[in-house]
Amino acid sequence: MKNITLLVATMLAFCACKNEKKEVASETPSVEKTITITDDVLEHAVIYEANIRQYSEEGSFNAFTEDIPQLKELGVKVIWLMPVFPISETKRKATGGDFASLIEDEAEREKMLGSYYAVTDYTQVNPEFGTMEDLQKLIDVAHQNDMFVILDWVPNHTGWDHVWIKEHPEYYTKNEKGEITEPINPDGSLVGWADVADLDYENKDLWKEMTEDMKFWLTENGVDGFRCDVAGSVPVEFWQYSIPKLREQKDVFMLAEAWEPELLKDNLFEMAYAWDGHHLFNEIAQGNKNANGFDAYMDKVEKDYEDNDILMNFITNHDENSWNGTINERMGDASEALLALSYTMPGMPLIYSGQEYDLDHRLLFFEKDEIPHTKGKMWPVLEKLGTLKNNNPALAGGKKAAGYLRVQTSADDAILAFRRDNKGKELIYIANLTEEPRSFTIPITGSFTNAMTGEVMELKEEQKNNFIPWQYLILTRETDF
Numbered sequence: 001m002k003n004i005t006l007l008v009a010t011m012l013a014f015c016a017c018k019n020e021k022k023e024v025a026s027e028t029p030s031v032e033k034t035i036t037i038t039d040d041v042l043e044h045a046v047i048y049e050a051n052i053r054q055y056s057e058e059g060s061f062n063a064f065t066e067d068i069p070q071l072k073e074l075g076v077k078v079i080w081l082m083p084v085f086p087i088s089e090t091k092r093k094a095t096g097g098d099f100a101s102l103i104e105d106e107a108e109r110e111k112m113l114g115s116y117y118a119v120t121d122y123t124q125v126n127p128e129f130g131t132m133e134d135l136q137k138l139i140d141v142a143h144q145n146d147m148f149v150i151l152d153w154v155p156n157h158t159g160w161d162h163v164w165i166k167e168h169p170e171y172y173t174k175n176e177k178g179e180i181t182e183p184i185n186p187d188g189s190l191v192g193w194a195d196v197a198d199l200d201y202e203n204k205d206l207w208k209e210m211t212e213d214m215k216f217w218l219t220e221n222g223v224d225g226f227r228c229d230v231a232g233s234v235p236v237e238f239w240q241y242s243i244p245k246l247r248e249q250k251d252v253f254m255l256a257e258a259w260e261p262e263l264l265k266d267n268l269f270e271m272a273y274a275w276d277g278h279h280l281f282n283e284i285a286q287g288n289k290n291a292n293g294f295d296a297y298m299d300k301v302e303k304d305y306e307d308n309d310i311l312m313n314f315i316t317n318h319d320e321n322s323w324n325g326t327i328n329e330r331m332g333d334a335s336e337a338l339l340a341l342s343y344t345m346p347g348m349p350l351i352y353s354g355q356e357y358d359l360d361h362r363l364l365f366f367e368k369d370e371i372p373h374t375k376g377k378m379w380p381v382l383e384k385l386g387t388l389k390n391n392n393p394a395l396a397g398g399k400k401a402a403g404y405l406r407v408q409t410s411a412d413d414a415i416l417a418f419r420r421d422n423k424g425k426e427l428i429y430i431a432n433l434t435e436e437p438r439s440f441t442i443p444i445t446g447s448f449t450n451a452m453t454g455e456v457m458e459l460k461e462e463q464k465n466n467f468i469p470w471q472y473l474i475l476t477r478e479t480d481f
Contacts, residue, residue, distance in 0.1 A: 033143045037078075037224050037253045041148070042270065042310065042348065043398035044390045045077035047255075049317055051353040052082065052129050053113065054369045061125075061134040068141050074356060074379075075386020078253065079142055080227045082318060083116035083152045084135060086126050088159025092118070093195045093366045100366075111367045116152070117229060118159035118195045122213040132221075139222055148224035150253055151217055155210055155238075156230045157183055157196035164209075165197060171206045173198040183233075201235045211242040218249040225253035231269070232258035239268050255312065264309040270399075274311035274347060276300065281315055281341075284433050285334035291416040291433050295406060298345075308399040313342035314350035321352060322365045336381065337431045337472040340452075343385040344420070344429045344474060346401045356382050381452075388451050392476060393423035411440040415467070426479040427451075430465075431472035439466050448475035 048071055056063035061084075071079070092114035094100040100112035113128060125132050142149045158164060164171050165180065172180040183191040183198040199206060217223040226246075231239070246252050247267070256269040259276065263269045280297050283289040301311065314320075315338055316327050327335045343349045354363070354371030358378050363369045389395050396402040402422035409415045409430075415438060417430045428448065432438045444459045451474040459475070 033140070034222075035143050035146060035148070036251050037148045038251065039399045041077055042253065043396040043400060045348055045398075046075040046343075046386050046389055047078040047080055047312065047348055047350050048074070048076040049080045049350060049352045050082065051318055051363070051371075052084065053116070054363050054371055055353050056373075057370055059128065059368060059370075061130040061138045065134075065138045065141050068138070068147065069145055071147065072145055073386070074351060074382045075390040076351065077147055077390075078224075079147055079149050080255070081138075081149060081151055083119060083154060083229075084125050084129060085116075085119040085154075086121050086124050087114040087116065087128075088118045088120040088161035088195070089114075090160035091195045095364055095366050099195070113367055115195055115366060117154050117157075117193075119154050120159045120161040121163070122210075123216050136221055143222070148253065150225040150227050150255065151223050152229060153214065153226040154229045155199070156233045157193065157198050159195065160197055162197070168205075168209070171199055171203055171209070173200045201238055207238055207241050210238075211245050214242065214246055215249055218246060218252065224250075225255070227255040227257065228269075229257050231256035231263055232260045236260075236262055236268075239263065240266070243268050261304050261306075261309065264305065271310040271312050271348060274313050277311065277345075277347075278314055278320070281338045282330050285331035285338060287435060290413050292413055294416055294433070295412075298404070298406070301346075307401070310398050310401075311347040312350055313345060313347045314352070315339050315342055316352045316355055317350060318352060318363075318365075321354075321359070322363055326360050326362060327355070328360050333435070334433070334470045337433065337470045339381070340385060340472050340474060341416070341429065341431065343389050344395060344427065345397075345418075346404055346420075347397045349385070349389065351382060384452055388474070388476075392425055392427060392451075394420045394425040394427035394476070396422050407442060407444065409440045409442045411438055414438045415440045415442075417442055421479060424479055426477050428475040429472070430467075430475070432467035432470060435469045437466065437468050439464055441465065446477060448477045450474070451476050 050064055052061060052064055053059045092100040092112060094103060094112035100109055100114065103109040103112065125135050139149045169180060173184065175181050180197050182194050182196060185191055214226065243254060254269040256263045256272045258272055264272055277297060280289060280293055284293065315331060315335060324330065331338060356379050357372040357374060358376040359371050394402050402420045405419045407417040407419055409417050414432055414434045415430065416433050417428065420427045428444065430442065441462060441464060442459065443461050445461050446459055448457050448459060450457055457475060
């Protein structure tokens with residue numbers, strides 16, 4: 001017994017030392033810090049999508065919180081947490097698309113954790129990730145590091161275990177038999193999300209309940225805003241009702257998973273997804289579009305959106321990675337040039353969990369998986385791009401975005417070149433957006449700094465430039481205009 005007691009004491013001491021070491025390593029102040037998200041912050045922000053389940057081996061809030069100070073190195077200003085809420089057991093999805101309940105092997109069934117987007121309670125946290133106190137610490141540490149936290153909100157549907165199913169069935173869409181349905185398309189066909197129940201926004205009482213649940217996170221936890229899932233599938237009238245009430249509580253940042261310009265009008269959402277831009281990136285990488293396609297896209301953006309609208313530019317996110325392929329699968333050798341383009345064009349660039357660690361596999365969506373944690377090629381690239389985005393006025397991309405001017409070259413179908421300038425700073429992006437070597441001239445003369453290497457470079461108007469496939473340059477200099 002004495003030896004057992006000694007062994008237990010030794011183990012406890014070891015664990016205590018281990019925990020103490022982790023706490024010291026994080027070096028995060030314990031004092032809460034109050035910060036306010038502003039339009040000025042958004043001008044030069046990088047947004048980071050945090051997949052808590054897959055971010056670490058333990059898949060917890062605490063494990064992610066330890067790494068928040070590192071995200072400053074990448075220029076991150078906004079942390080978007082994928083849904084943190086409890087996930088319904090009823091109709092829980094499994095890998096392959098079936099319901100977990102259909103898996104006979106209990107051990108395999110237990111592995112199926114379901115979709116983050118099948119919410120069972122909007123005001124609680126998923127115990128898989130930790131406690132409400134753990135989430136609060138995450139928010140506090142983010143604020144201490146001058147970062148803002150937005151929650152992934154799921155307004156279009158709930159999981160089948162949500163209390164509203166029993167207490168407020170009138171909040172849900174019904175079929176001709178009076179049964180609550182899964183989400184349906186405008187033509188009456190099923191969307192394919194059988195693990196969730198469709199909310200009916202014809203019911204105005206739902207508007208109030210949903211808004212109150214959103215306000216809870218602003219007043220109780222100091223959350224800084226929301227990324228709203230399939231925001232375009234919810235009537236814009238709801239957002240016109242809800243968002244002003246949220247803004248009465250505090251300044252919030254609202255990101256719509258949508259492209260519809262009307263969602264950005266009248267002080268509703270600040271930012272929407274650049275879905276068309278993302279699809280264009282894939283097409284360029286696959287040789288189906290070229291630099292002229294980018295010109296057409298920018299013309300469409302100018303036509304469809306107002307000057308103070310912000311678009312989120314990205315080469316990957318949770319949907320793209322899990323369902324459509326890794327960056328390498330979709331973009332191959334073009335990926336870095338397109339990543340640099342996502343940072344230098346107007347808008348806000350996105351980093352998805354694992355992108356900074358060269359993630360090259362499709363993360364499982366309904367069960368535990370894990371991103372790598374070895375810094376390889378992408379970390380220093382993202383660090384340089386993040387520093388540039390944070391600090392160069394020519395990359396202002398928010399409500400007062402820096403100017404954008406296409407620069408014509410002698411090979412405009414293959415070579416994309418544009419100038420951005422603001423507050424005495426000029427930035428030139430030049431890229432060969434093809435898989436063939438290209439020679440070209442560009443009507444620019446002067447001395448520039450290569451933002452990725454620090455080298456000084458000279459451009460001359462009649463000079464022939466030879467770019468290998470997917471080569472790009474980001475050049476900066478002081479200006480008099």
